[in-house]
Amino acid sequence: xxxxxxxxxxxxxxxxxxxxxxxxxxxxxxxxxxxxxxxxxxxxxxxxxxxxxxxxxxxxxxxxxxxxxxxxxxxxxxxxxxxxxxxxxxxxxxxxxxxxxxxxxxxxxxxxxxxxxxxxxxxxxxxxxxxxxxxxxxxxxxxxxxxxxxxxxxxxxxxxxxxxxxxxxxxxxxxxxxxxxxxxxxxxxxxxxxxxxxxxxxxxxxxxxxxxxxxxxxxx
Numbered sequence: 325x326x327x328x329x330x331x332x333x334x335x336x337x338x339x340x341x342x343x344x345x346x347x348x349x350x351x352x353x354x355x356x357x358x359x360x361x362x363x364x365x366x367x368x369x370x371x372x373x374x375x376x377x378x379x380x381x382x383x384x385x386x387x388x389x390x391x392x393x394x395x396x397x398x399x400x401x402x403x404x405x406x407x408x409x410x411x412x413x414x415x416x417x418x419x420x421x422x423x424x425x426x427x428x429x430x431x432x433x434x435x436x437x438x439x440x441x442x443x444x445x446x447x448x449x450x451x452x453x454x455x456x457x458x459x460x461x462x463x464x465x466x467x468x469x470x471x472x473x474x475x476x477x478x479x480x481x482x483x484x485x486x487x488x489x490x491x492x493x494x495x496x497x498x499x500x501x502x503x504x505x506x507x508x509x510x511x512x513x514x515x516x517x518x519x520x521x522x523x524x525x526x527x528x529x530x531x532x533x534x535x536x537x538x539x540x541x542x543x544x
Contacts, residue, residue: 336455339416339456340454341504342417342457342460343423344511345462345487346479346487349517353517357416366401367419368418380481387431391432394427395424399421399447421451422503455505461494468487471487502537505536506537507533522542
């Protein structure tokens with residue numbers, strides 16, 4: 325992709341969100357896109373959540389504090405941007421606030437979810453809709469392999485069954501998602517983080533988008 329094409333993409337997409345389940349590579353791709361476009365990074369900060377490692381060990385006990393911590397963290401990050409000129413610089417993020425409710429519905433019981441939804445409705449900021457959402461997919465077995473390879477301590481208890489449930493929840497969420505243009509990318513055989521050729525293929529796919537929902541399923 326030429327410098328002019330890169331500049332055109334940066335002017336067209338002022339706010340790009342990369343989403344997908346644990347292990348799919350969303351944060352790494354977010355970093356690479358931000359570097360390419362000289363954009364501002366907006367990243368989740370799981371290491372700051374004191375409940376996360378406990379959640380993976382005892383999900384029933386720690387689901388609610390884990391979820392609320394992430395909710396307030398993400399709201400705070402988005403409010404910081406909103407208080408500035410959100411579109412002063414291009415922003416590339418690895419989380420979509422609407423996705424937070426998907427996690428809540430997956431991990432919380434009925435009463436906890438009711439409380440969570442009350443808090444969400446009162447606290448969520450009014451932010452602009454992303455110009456593009458890129459949803460990364462991979463089979464649960466592939467996700468587990470990637471999670472095990474990176475060997476983050478609080479992820480050691482993650483199972484393939486949990487990743488399958490999470491992937492299914494993501495599929496349901498994005499099946500109904502229509503707030504922003506959506507590019508769904510199968511990353512089982514595509515590695516835009518480590519392979520320059522794959523990264524350029526992804527950029528070309530983004531540049532060529534014509535509809536609000538497109539699929540990129542690359543096979544070797």
